Amino acid sequence: MDSSNRAPERAPRPGAPDPLETPIPRRRVLLFLGASVLATGAGLGAILEACGSVAPVAVTLQVNPATMPPGVPVEVPFSMTNSNGAVVQTSMWILKNADGSLTAYDPRCPHAMCAYKWVAAENMFKCNCHGGEFALDGTVLAGPPPRPLNKLPITDQGGVVTVEVPGDFVTPRASLSS
Numbered sequence: 001m002d003s004s005n006r007a008p009e010r011a012p013r014p015g016a017p018d019p020l021e022t023p024i025p026r027r028r029v030l031l032f033l034g035a036s037v038l039a040t041g042a043g044l045g046a047i048l049e050a051c052g053s054v055a056p057v058a059v060t061l062q063v064n065p066a067t068m069p070p071g072v073p074v075e076v077p078f079s080m081t082n083s084n085g086a087v088v089q090t091s092m093w094i095l096k097n098a099d100g101s102l103t104a105y106d107p108r109c110p111h112a113m114c115a116y117k118w119v120a121a122e123n124m125f126k127c128n129c130h131g132g133e134f135a136l137d138g139t140v141l142a143g144p145p146p147r148p149l150n151k152l153p154i155t156d157q158g159g160v161v162t163v164e165v166p167g168d169f170v171t172p173r174a175s176l177s178s
């Protein structure tokens, strides 16, 4: 094709400033830097919050692992004072595994924080708020929960069972009746 058919390049208007040569006003640079610092600060705050910067609370449970049946979750009451100074009284599910180790489940459904129950007849945990169902190991079987049941660090030292509960723990929402 003949190059003479191409559209002619635009010539700059006489007297118009060249954008590559025009300096950016100092005030605009400072405004941009200030907004960037604020945005970064807010982002860091969100990240720290998401990382759980609140220290966990060690709670000793009134349970005797020696008398627990393996493979059947047991509901164990506990109380604690959370990082806001509120006294929380609720319960959590403790599972004695086949090898004798223990698993502690956060008693709040990972969907919308409702309390859930172990239903022995169906061999699963069930959350009546929205129909969430979980296997013995906490994996999701059905319903809207986006992830498995949360497990809490647990130790058994000669029968003294201690669980690390998140410092900002709050009571689960009441389960709807089935």
Ligand code: FES
Pocket (backbone or CB within 6 Å): 109, 110, 111, 112, 113, 114, 127, 128, 129, 130, 131, 132, 143, 144, 145
């Ligand atoms: S809160 Fe458990 S299924 Fe919605």
